[in-house]
Amino acid sequence: MSDNNLSIESLLRRTEGLASVSATPRLDIELLLCHVLGKGRSFLFSWPEYTLNECEFQQFSELLDKRKHGNPVAYLIGTRAFWSLELLVEPSTLIPRPDTESLVETALERCDHRPRIVLDLGTGTGAIALALAKERPGWRITGCDRIPEAIALAKKNAIHNGLNQVSFIESNWFSALSEQMFDLIVSNPPYIVDNDPHLQEGDVRFEPASALTSGLDGLDDIRRISREAPAHLNDDGWLMMEHGYHQGAEVRQILLDSGFTEVDTVQDLAGHDRVTLGQLKELRSL
Numbered sequence: 001m002s003d004n005n006l007s008i009e010s011l012l013r014r015t016e017g018l019a020s021v022s023a024t025p026r027l028d029i030e031l032l033l034c035h036v037l038g039k040g041r042s043f044l045f046s047w048p049e050y051t052l053n054e055c056e057f058q059q060f061s062e063l064l065d066k067r068k069h070g071n072p073v074a075y076l077i078g079t080r081a082f083w084s085l086e087l088l089v090e091p092s093t094l095i096p097r098p099d100t101e102s103l104v105e106t107a108l109e110r111c112d113h114r115p116r117i118v119l120d121l122g123t124g125t126g127a128i129a130l131a132l133a134k135e136r137p138g139w140r141i142t143g144c145d146r147i148p149e150a151i152a153l154a155k156k157n158a159i160h161n162g163l164n165q166v167s168f169i170e171s172n173w174f175s176a177l178s179e180q181m182f183d184l185i186v187s188n189p190p191y192i193v194d195n196d197p198h199l200q201e202g203d204v205r206f207e208p209a210s211a212l213t214s215g216l217d218g219l220d221d222i223r224r225i226s227r228e229a230p231a232h233l234n235d236d237g238w239l240m241m242e243h244g245y246h247q248g249a250e251v252r253q254i255l256l257d258s259g260f261t262e263v264d265t266v267q268d269l270a271g272h273d274r275v276t277l278g279q280l281k282e283l284r285s286l
């Protein structure tokens, strides 16, 4: 192959075969090239004539081939941007999504800078816990997950982002938290219906079912968290959960049935119901 064909400019055009697996073929190639070259995206635009050496080209070709077979870019390059953080990702847990930034924003909007004790249930990469820690250095934050590999990954992400004040523990929802009480509990739990046909499409095919599915209506974990959270919330404490765009009304009812007040649903940037929250305020003052 001529050197011309190994230039960045030429490789950026190799989008054939990607359109069926990706909505962003050109961006995918940019990210793979950045990973192989160990450079930021500005390098690609500043040095389009840069020619990959044999080893770089071999690595790029292998990654591109895997991408064409559907492997998520984040798993191929090992990182994903979330909030203002760079998170390490592994197939043991979900790749953090931009939608989840709505949950971080909601928590920051409803809770000022006063010190708070916070729990992130189903922390995965640690995305939510670490984003909150970045914005609220005075908060005491714990992230828990049932999957030991996710906890190891979240701990690595805390170090990677210099946010060592966050603790991570293995726990099946509240099981390892015995009598611990919190001012704020946030969660992006699994909320997809067990047999949802979308599970056979796109990136989710490569993500673990343990991070995605939750029973026949997708709400088993949200029901359980809502039922168990009151025993772990201080007066005026909040529970905030991410859910599917069509689940807002059901989640509001679940929170009301569990004794929460101030129940509300917040939309994501696309205008879809995404986060439902409730407070224990009036229940405690009755």
Ligand SMILES: C[S@@+](CC[C@H](N)C(=O)[O-])C[C@H]1O[C@@H](n2cnc3c(N)ncnc32)[C@H](O)[C@@H]1O
Pocket (backbone or CB within 6 Å): 093, 094, 095, 096, 097, 100, 121, 122, 123, 124, 125, 126, 127, 128, 144, 145, 146, 147, 150, 171, 172, 173, 188, 189, 190, 191, 210, 211, 212
């Ligand atoms: C949708 S992922 C969210 C991951 C991360 N919080 C995020 O927003 O990117 C759900 C997470 O909940 C964890 N999980 C599922 N069931 C759990 C349980 N019973 N107890 C604790 N964590 C659980 C999964 O391992 C997974 O990491």
